[in-house]
Amino acid sequence: MGKDGRSLYEQSGYGRPEKEGIRLAPQEALYLLHRGKIEIPAYRFDTLLAEFANQHNFLRSFLVYRDLRERGYVVQTGPHDFRVFRRGEKPGTGESIYLVRVLSERDPVRFTTLIEEVVASRNMRKQYILAVVDDEDELTYYEIKLQKLVRSRAPEAGLVNREAELVGKSGMVTVPPDSDLEMAGFGQRFDDQRLVLSPVELHYLMEANVVMLKRNGIPVGLTEYLESAKNADSELGGKINVYEELREAGFTPRTGYKFGHHFRVYCGKNTHSDMLVHAIGKETVMPMSVISRSVRMAHSVKKKMLFGCVHTTGIQFVEFARIKL
Numbered sequence: 001m002g003k004d005g006r007s008l009y010e011q012s013g014y015g016r017p018e019k020e021g022i023r024l025a026p027q028e029a030l031y032l033l034h035r036g037k038i039e040i041p042a043y044r045f046d047t048l049l050a051e052f053a054n055q056h057n058f059l060r061s062f063l064v065y066r067d068l069r070e071r072g073y074v075v076q077t078g079p080h081d082f083r084v085f086r087r088g089e090k091p092g093t094g095e096s097i098y099l100v101r102v103l104s105e106r107d108p109v110r111f112t113t114l115i116e117e118v119v120a121s122r123n124m125r126k127q128y129i130l131a132v133v134d135d136e137d138e139l140t141y142y143e144i145k146l147q148k149l150v151r152s153r154a155p156e157a158g159l160v161n162r163e164a165e166l167v168g169k170s171g172m173v174t175v176p177p178d179s180d181l182e183m184a185g186f187g188q189r190f191d192d193q194r195l196v197l198s199p200v201e202l203h204y205l206m207e208a209n210v211v212m213l214k215r216n217g218i219p220v221g222l223t224e225y226l227e228s229a230k231n232a233d234s235e236l237g238g239k240i241n242v243y244e245e246l247r248e249a250g251f252t253p254r255t256g257y258k259f260g261h262h263f264r265v266y267c268g269k270n271t272h273s274d275m276l277v278h279a280i281g282k283e284t285v286m287p288m289s290v291i292s293r294s295v296r297m298a299h300s301v302k303k304k305m306l307f308g309c310v311h312t313t314g315i316q317f318v319e320f321a322r323i324k325l
Contacts, residue, residue: 008037013074013090025077026052027065034066057102064102064131067139071325080117083126084325098325099126105134105292108285111309115316118144129323132288141325142295147306147317149249159184159210164197166215169229171202173211185252185266198255199229199236200243207244235262238279242308245315246277253277259297275304277317282310295320 006021008014014032015022024032030052032038034045043051052058061081068075074085076096084098085091099121103109121128130142159180164171173181175195181187186205187195197205205211206222213220230236239262246253246265253263256276264273276298280286298305299322307318 008032009091013076013085016076026055026058027062027077030062031066031069057104060104060133061102063133063137064100064139067131068100068325073325080121080128081131084129097127098129099124100129100131102131102133103288105132105289107288109288109291110283110285111280111307111318112282112311114144115146115309115311115318118146118318122146129325130288130320132292140292141323143321143323145319145321147319148313149245149251149315149317159205159208161209162211164202164205164211164213166213166220166225167196169199169232171197171211171213173197185254199233200239200253203229203240204244204247235279238281238308238310239263241310242277242279242315245308251275259301259303261294264303273303275306277306277308279308280310282312284309291320295322 006017009017009022014028015024029038029040030045030048033040033043033048040048049059049062052062065075065082068082068084072087074090074094075082076085076091077083080099081102082098082100083096084100085094085096089095099117101117118128128144130144132140132142134140162173162175162181164173172190173187173195174193175181177189177192179195181195181197182189186201187197190196197211202211202213203222203226206213206225213225226236226240233239243253243263246263250268252266254266254273256262256264256278258264259276261276261278263275263277263279265275265277266272267274276294278294295305305320307320309316309318
């Protein structure tokens with residue numbers, strides 16, 4: 001646009017200033033035409049939309065742009081899809097607070113890429129937002145955070161050393177009610193004299209040299225047990241890594257099967273779990289629709305939803321939370 005359009009930039013943050021005026025991104029031009037703020041020779045809104053719709057995912061991008069603008073935000077394109085300024089602020093007089101990536105409900109989310117983008121956003125001191133457009137063109141916003149847990153304790157110091165009998169892929173120990181194992185959040189009571197340790201618990205306690213596993217009186221080594229247990233559970237390796245990280249950060253993980261995830265996680269002495277955690281590989285690709293169901297489930301039971309991703313820096317916990325902008 002020419003010099004007459006420069007006021008659109010100065011007053012409302014539209015476009016990028018150039019010597020002869022401002023340059024509008026396609027989303028900005030279409031929005032301003034729709035709102036009657038500009039005229040474009042030979043184009044109406046419908047014909048311009050049809051022109052831009054040939055661009056990959058343009059309509060979805062425009063819907064997010066329009067929604068953010070009508071919520072009172074100044075929006076500019078890049079560095080992901082959009083950067084969004086604080087309400088009342090604009091380029092030149094304020095700074096952006098959100099970096100927004102636009103997806104459809106059926107788009108795959110590659111966690112390695114997602115983590116890289118969140119890290120880049122964090123380095124720029126911005127919040128990373130996913131704007132998801134469903135098949136009815138409704139919008140949902142998710143804030144994505146990376147939670148790097150800090151190890152706060154040594155592996156289960158103070159527990160009494162015990163023997164466990166291999167039962168299937170679990171371990172059974174003979175302990176009275178309210179034993180030190182139960183007080184530390186391990187095992188499920190089988191009867192008044194016996195406690196059953198799940199595979200992740202058993203592996204963790206064996207690795208910490210708290211439990212010695214036997215089968216019919218013959219010792220079973222950690223490597224032998226792990227190889228056997230993995231045959232029954234292909235996800236066990238990832239679950240063990242995430243379980244260990246949670247434990248050594250001071251949390252108490254228990255099975256999250258009833259919630260459709262690997263773990264429900266307790267913080268401190270809380271009687272209700274605070275988080276749902278699902279272990280995934282670093283190259284995992286998951287449809288956004290699956291993530292959405294997970295977040296909604298966690299929200300409905302008042303818990304945070306985290307994915308424990310095996311990453312180059314260790315276990316990277318990725319939290320998804322629905323937000324209202």
